[in-house]
Structures are given as C-alpha cells and as structure tokens.
Amino acid sequence: MARIPDAFIDDLLARTDIVEVIGTRVPLKRQGREFSARCPFHDERSPSFTVSPTKQFYHCFGCGAHGTAISFLMNYDRLEFLDAVDELAKRVGMEVPRDTQQRNANPDSVDQYAALEAANKFFQRQLAATPKALAYFDGRGVSAEIRAQFGLGYAPDGYSALKDALGTDERRMKLLERVGLFSKNDKGHVYDKFRDRVMFPILDRRGRTIAFGGRVLQKDDGPKYLNSPETALFHKGRELYGLWQVRQANQKIERLIVVEGYMDVIALFQHGVAQAVATLGTATTPDHAELLFRNAPDVYFCFDGDAAGRRAAGKAMESVLPRMKDGRQAFFLFLPDGEDPDTLVRNEGRDGFEARLAQATPLSQFFFDELARDVNLGTLDGKARMAERAKPLLAQIPDGAFGDLMRQRLTELTGVGATRTGADAAAPARPRTPPAPTQKRSLVRGAIALLLQRPALALDLEPPYTFGVLRQPGVPLLAELIALVRERPEITTGALLEHFAEREEGAALQKLAMQTPLTEPQAWSAEFIGAMRRLELDALKQERDDLNQKVRSSGISSLDAHEKFRIREIETVIRSTESRLEGNR
Numbered sequence: 001m002a003r004i005p006d007a008f009i010d011d012l013l014a015r016t017d018i019v020e021v022i023g024t025r026v027p028l029k030r031q032g033r034e035f036s037a038r039c040p041f042h043d044e045r046s047p048s049f050t051v052s053p054t055k056q057f058y059h060c061f062g063c064g065a066h067g068t069a070i071s072f073l074m075n076y077d078r079l080e081f082l083d084a085v086d087e088l089a090k091r092v093g094m095e096v097p098r099d100t101q102q103r104n105a106n107p108d109s110v111d112q113y114a115a116l117e118a119a120n121k122f123f124q125r126q127l128a129a130t131p132k133a134l135a136y137f138d139g140r141g142v143s144a145e146i147r148a149q150f151g152l153g154y155a156p157d158g159y160s161a162l163k164d165a166l167g168t169d170e171r172r173m174k175l176l177e178r179v180g181l182f183s184k185n186d187k188g189h190v191y192d193k194f195r196d197r198v199m200f201p202i203l204d205r206r207g208r209t210i211a212f213g214g215r216v217l218q219k220d221d222g223p224k225y226l227n228s229p230e231t232a233l234f235h236k237g238r239e240l241y242g243l244w245q246v247r248q249a250n251q252k253i254e255r256l257i258v259v260e261g262y263m264d265v266i267a268l269f270q271h272g273v274a275q276a277v278a279t280l281g282t283a284t285t286p287d288h289a290e291l292l293f294r295n296a297p298d299v300y301f302c303f304d305g306d307a308a309g310r311r312a313a314g315k316a317m318e319s320v321l322p323r324m325k326d327g328r329q330a331f332f333l334f335l336p337d338g339e340d341p342d343t344l345v346r347n348e349g350r351d352g353f354e355a356r357l358a359q360a361t362p363l364s365q366f367f368f369d370e371l372a373r374d375v376n377l378g379t380l381d382g383k384a385r386m387a388e389r390a391k392p393l394l395a396q397i398p399d400g401a402f403g404d405l406m407r408q409r410l411t412e413l414t415g416v417g418a419t420r421t422g423a424d425a426a427a428p429a430r431p432r433t434p435p436a437p438t439q440k441r442s443l444v445r446g447a448i449a450l451l452l453q454r455p456a457l458a459l460d461l462e463p464p465y466t467f468g469v470l471r472q473p474g475v476p477l478l479a480e481l482i483a484l485v486r487e488r489p490e491i492t493t494g495a496l497l498e499h500f501a502e503r504e505e506g507a508a509l510q511k512l513a514m515q516t517p518l519t520e521p522q523a524w525s526a527e528f529i530g531a532m533r534r535l536e537l538d539a540l541k542q543e544r545d546d547l548n549q550k551v552r553s554s555g556i557s558s559l560d561a562h563e564k565f566r567i568r569e570i571e572t573v574i575r576s577t578e579s580r581l582e583g584n585r
Contacts, residue, residue, distance in 0.1 A: 004085060008097055009070075010488050010495045012085065015092040018069045018494065019053045025076055040076055040252070041065040042297050042327035050514070055453075056494030059514050063297075063327035066510045067501065068494040078247050078295065080206060112233055115166070115175045116209040122165050123153025123199040123212075130154050133198055136217050140263065141346060146270050149245060151201045155194035155214055162192045180211060180228035194226065200262040202234070202280065203244040210234045213241070213262050213280070225261070227281050236280040238287040241265060243295065249274040255298040257357070258284065258316070259341045264302075267342040271350045276341070284316035289323050298329045300360055302341055305334040314370060317363065321393055324363070326400040331360035364406060367393070368413065383414035443538070444474040445512070447531040450524050451481050452493055452513040457528045458485035467535035470542060475535075477505055530581070537577050544570045 019028060019035055028035040028051060039049035039060040048062040059066040065075065073084035082096075089096050127133050127147070133154035137147060146152075155162065162181060167173040173190065176182055183193045197214030204210045211228035228234055242265040246253060249269075257276045259265060268276040275296070279288060284301070292299045301316050303309035313332050320330050333356055335344065345353045361369075371389045376382035390410050397403035411417035451457055461482060468479045484499065485491055491499075493513055500506040519527055547567050550558055559567075 004082075005097060006488060006499070008094075009085070009498065010491050012088055012092065012094055013056055013068055013070070013495045013498065014490060014492050015094065016056070016069045016088050017053070018056050018058065018072070019051055021069045021088070021091070022051050022058060022072055022076075039063060039065065043254075052493075054493075055513060056492045057497055057510075057513065059510060061514075064325060064507075066497075068498045070498065071501065075294070078205070083206070109233070111175055112179050112231075113208050113210075115172070115181075116179050116211075116233070118166055119162060119176070119179075119181055119212070120151055120153065120201045120209045122162060123155055123201075124151060125153075126156050126161075127152060127154040127198070130156070132217060136198055140267070140342075142266055142270060146266060149269070150242075150266060151203075151209075152266075153199035153201070155192065155197050155199050157196035159191035159195065162194070163190070178231065179233065180231050193228075197226065200241070202228070202239060202241055204233075204239065205244065205247075207244050207248075210239070211236075211280075215262065225281065236282050237285040238291070239280060240277040240288060240291060241280055242269075242277040243291070245269065246275055246277060247295070253296040255300060256292050256296040257300045257302060257341075258288075258292065259302045261340065261342070264341040267345050268353070271345045271353070273345065273350055273353060283312055284319050286319045286322070289316075289319040293320075293323050293325075293328055297327055298331070300331045300333055300357055302333045302335060304340075305337060309334060310370075313366065317367060317370070318393070320363065321367075322396040322398070324402050325398050326402055328402075330363040331357075332363070332366045333357060333360040364402075364409065367406070368409060372413075377413060383416070386410075387414045387416035442472070442474070443531045443535050444472055444478050447528060447535070448474060448478050448481060448509070449512045449515060450517065450528045450531070451478075451485070452496065452509060453517060454521075454524055455481075455485045455491050455493060455496055456489070457525060458482040459489060460525060460529060461486075461532060465532075465536075466539045467532065468539075470535060470539050472538070533577065533581060537574065537581070540570050540574050540577070544574070 026037045026040050028037050035051040036047040037049045038044050038047050039062055042063040044062050049060045051058045057068050058072060069088055070084045073079050073087055074081060086096055167176050181193055182190045184190050194212060194214040197216055200213040201209045202211040202213060211234035214226045216222055216224055230236060241262055253275060255275050259276055259278050261278055265276045265278050301313060303313050372386055375386050377386060387410060394406055397406060407417060497509060497513060500509050547563055
C-alpha cells in the first residue's frame with residue numbers, strides 16, 4: 001500500500017474542523033474552550049468524551065478512546081484509513097495525491113476482486129434458477145430479503161460450470177485459480193472447487209468479496225462445509241463472516257455475538273439478532289479479538305457445551321485477555337447438547353435467545369472456573385497451582401480497573417498477592433521515615449507537554465541541540481518531536497499524535513496532551529525555552545562528570561590536551577549559564 005505523504009495528512013487535519021466532523025454524529029456541548037459529550041465508544045451516564053478544536057483531537061477519560069478526525073471516522077463510521085482520509089479530503093475540497101491513489105489501485109488486486117465478484121454474481125444467478133437450492137433455504141426459514149442481504153448463491157453440480165461461464169481465456173483461468181475458485185488434480189486437470197453447494201460469499205471490511213464458503217445440500221455429499229483456501233486477499237484468521245452485514249444493519253454496534261457457522265449468523269439475522277459474526281472454521285485468533293473489540297465494546301462467544309466447545313472457549317479467552325481495556329466486556333454462552341444458535345433461535349425465537357445471552361458467563365467467572373476445574377482450592381498445593389496458572393495470563397491484561405480486580409480476585413481465592421493479614425491489615429502501617437516530597441515533573445516531560453500544547457514552540461529553538469546526548473528517559477522522544485515540528489512547521493497537536501498513534505509512546509503522549517499546563521498560554525514560550533536551556537546545562541554537567549570519572553579511574557594523564565581544555569571550558573560555561581538562568585527567574 002502506498003503511503004500518503006505526511007505533509008498532506010498535516011494539511012488535511014489542519015483544514016478539518018474536528019468539532020464539525022464529530023458534531024454531526026455525536027451531540028456536543030461546549031465547555032470552556034472544548035466540547036464534551038457522552039462517549040460514543042462505550043456506555044456511560046455522564047460525559048467524559050472531550051473534543052479540542054485547538055488541538056484537533058478527541059479523548060475519552062472513561063474508556064481511553066482518542067485520536068484525530070481520521071481515527072474518529074475509522075472507529076465510528078468503521079472506515080479503513082484510506083477511506084477516512086478520502087472522506088475528509090472531500091469535505092474540505094482536497095484531492096488525495098494522485099500517485100497515492102494510483103499505487104493503491106494495484107491492478108492485480110483490482111482484477112482479483114473483479115473475478116471474485118463475477119463469481120459471486122454467477123452463484124446468485126444459479127440460485128435463482130435452481131429449485132433444489134431455493135428449497136434448501138426455504139426449508140431453513142431463510143427469506144428472500146436475507147438471501148439478498150448476504151448475497152447467497154448456488155454452485156452448480158459438475159466440474160466446469162464456473163469455468164465455462166467465466167474462465168474464457170488462459171488469463172482468466174489463472175486469475176480464478178489464484179483466488180481459490182479452481183482445484184487441480186494430480187494430472188494437472190483444473191476443475192471447479194465448489195460443486196453442488198449453496199454458497200456464502202465472504203466480504204471484507206469494505207464489502208468486497210474475498211472468498212466463499214460452500215455447504216452441501218445432502219449430508220453424505222462430501223465435507224459438510226468447504227471454504228476457499230487462503231489467498232493474497234483472504235486470510236481466515238483475520239476475517240469474520242457477517243461483519244459487513246452487521247455494520248450495515250447497526251448505526252452503533254453495542255455487541256457482537258460470535259458463532260461457529262454461516263447458517264448460525266443467517267438464522268440470527270433472520271430472527272432480528274443482527275449482531276452475529278462467525279469465525280471461518282478456525283479458533284478465535286488475536287486478530288479476530290482485535291477486530292471484534294474495534295467494532296463493539298461487548299463480545300459474546302457461543303460454543304457447544306462439550307469438551308471441544310470448552311477448548312474453543314479457552315482459546316478465545318486467551319486471545320481476548322490482552323485486549324481487555326476498561327469498558328470492554330466478554331461473555332461465554334455454552335449451548336445445550338445437540339443445539340446450535342440456528343436451532344435455538346428457530347425453536348425459542350429472538351426472546352428466548354436473548355434470555356440465554358443475558359445468562360451468559362462473564363469472562364472473569366469463566367477464567368477462574370476454567371483454571372480451577374481440576375484444582376482443589378481447599379489445599380495450599382491447589383492454591384499454588386491455581387496462582388501459577390493464572391499469573392502469566394493476568395499479566396497480559398492491560399493496566400486498568402479490570403486487571404486490578406482480576407488480580408484481587410486471585411488473591412481472594414488463593415491468598416497469593418496478599419501482603420498483610422489479621423491485625424496488621426486492620427491498621428495502616430506507620431512509615432519508618434518521613435514521606436518523600438512530591439517529585440516535580442521532569443524537565444523532559446514538561447518540555448514535551450508544552451510542545452503538545454503548542455508544537456510551534458520548537459521553531460523558537462536554534463540548532464545545534466546539545467541536550468540530545470543526555471542519558472535521561474524521554475530525551476530521544478523530545479528530540480524526535482522537535483525534529484518533526486521543524487521538518488513540518490504547520491503540524492498541529494492532532495497531527496503529532498497521529499504520527500505516534502501506532503507506536504508505544506502514543507498512549508503516554510495522548511495523556512500528556514490532555515493535561516492543562518499550570519502556566520498561562522502567554523508564558524509557554526519562555527517556559528519552554530527555559531526548560532531547554534536547563535536540559536543543555538544538564539548535558540554539560542553530564543559531560544563534565546564523565547571526564548571527572550575518567551580522571552578518578554585512570555588519572556589526569558589519561559586525558560588528552562583537548563579533554564583537559566574541555567573540562568576548564570565546561571566549568572566556565574556552566575557558571576555562566578547558571579548565572580543567566582538565575583537572573584531570569
């Protein structure tokens with residue numbers, strides 16, 4: 001994928017009014033210089049969602065959602081990055097760089113999507129003309145509307161129906177083979193992969209056909225389900241069947257219900273439960289978990305109640321634990337023997353299925369129940385075994401209330417993690433030494449915080465920058481921020497945060513950007529320059545200390561002439577700088 005130039009993104013975000021973009025989707029209320037609302041990404045009673053027009057970004061103090069107008073459209077409208085950029089560009093009358101568009105329109109990919117869509121249309125036409133295939137869906141209670149909504153089709157019997165209809169030349173034949181629609185036998189003979197099966201097109205997040213699933217009409221006609229092989233466009237561990245339809249059916253997705261089969265998804269939609277998706281014949285992967293929570297705060301996993309279902313639930317649990325940020329919830333619904341969501345919703349209706357969901361097991365309960373299944377918590381050995389099993393899994397949970405409560409629960413069950421008991425716990429321990437004074441924010445952190453409030457402050461600095469040699473936390477990040485602003489002088493706070501959005505430092509920068517400086521805006525420039533001068537002074541002292549350490553360890557003779565001169569020079573500069581800084585206070 002071609003990369004959109006940074007300068008274009010900066011200009012786009014600078015021209016975009018984030019309040020207008022978000023305000024058309026979420027009711028905003030002015031609060032001083034900013035706007036607030038109840039967060040659209042999690043349920044809350046009081047507003048904790050803030051939009052800053054000056055910094056051009058949003059932040060929720062409840063669930064931690066944050067970003068620019070681009071990421072808001074990606075998360076709220078569920079657009080891909082390029083689609084979100086294109087949407088904003090149209091709003092402000094900009095055109096995405098032509099070179100980017102052309103390089104992203106990979107001719108090979110375009111041809112593959114076109115071939116898959118042609119096959120999809122072929123299968124749909126065949127369904128309309130095949131009574132036995134229509135009778136199958138009628139017998140399962142699938143209406144014409146649902147058949148159209150999911151683009152259901154039928155692959156004719158015989159070895160060359162699709163090949164004869166679409167593979168008219170060698171190039172088309174190779175293309176259809178590459179997208180997984182043909183198979184080849186030992187003699188090299190190519191034939192249709194899907195034969196005499198009802199067809200379920202699998203769509204990507206932009207609604208494009210990327211693969212198919214096929215189901216036999218009769219029980220004894222080969223494997224019950226057959227899926228497309230993995231191709232350049234289709235990776236089953238990253239896709240969810242039905243997600244496109246869920247997005248189209250729900251303005252706001254409150255939950256997602258993960259089931260195992262295509263017909264489970266379709267039956268739930270048929271009965272008004274339009275939040276169902278299915279993994280594609282594979283266990284829930286970390287990519288699935290990320291995709292699920294990117295679209296909904298609550299996820300329900302429906303599994304058989306047998307041993308295989310329990311194993312599948314265990315794998316799902318392991319995939320979601322690292323993604324359990326505050327505000328997210330996961331539940332597990334285990335079905336009665338011989339039942340699946342399809343049969344349950346047809347027998348019990350929507351209300352019956354909803355009642356079962358309401359009784360689903362929360363992740364926290366399933367976690368401890370599963371880990372304690374063959375453990376005797378009445379013994380110390382059992383408690384120790386439970387704790388050892390739980391600790392590595394709990395370590396994967398992101399920092400926050402959920403992780404704290406899970407560790408607290410482990411302590412309640414096993415005693416592991418408790419620091420004091422009995423009378424000692426009743427009274428707070430007395431400190432043996434006076435508490436240390438509250439530490440002031442470091443110079444580096446303070447300088448970064450000011451830059452995030454007003455990036456143009458970096459333009460007041462004159463190179464070279466000597467602070468970069470400091471061995472202090474955050475110095476490389478500060479140096480990178482300054483270089484970024486000097487390279488892109490018009491960059492906004494929102495664009496700065498967008499630059500670091502996918503990096504480890506992104507969350508910390510977001511928190512700093514939301515903090516209000518103690519000083520007034522008119523004093524920020526002097527405060528920033530003062531902090532930078534003190535950092536340069538620290539760099540001089542670090543160099544002096546390094547040279548003095550060399551003398552202490554190896555003697556004065558270990559210094560060359562330049563180093564001896566440098567020690568005297570540094571002392572003079574340090575005294576002069578300290579005097580100047582003292583006079584500026």
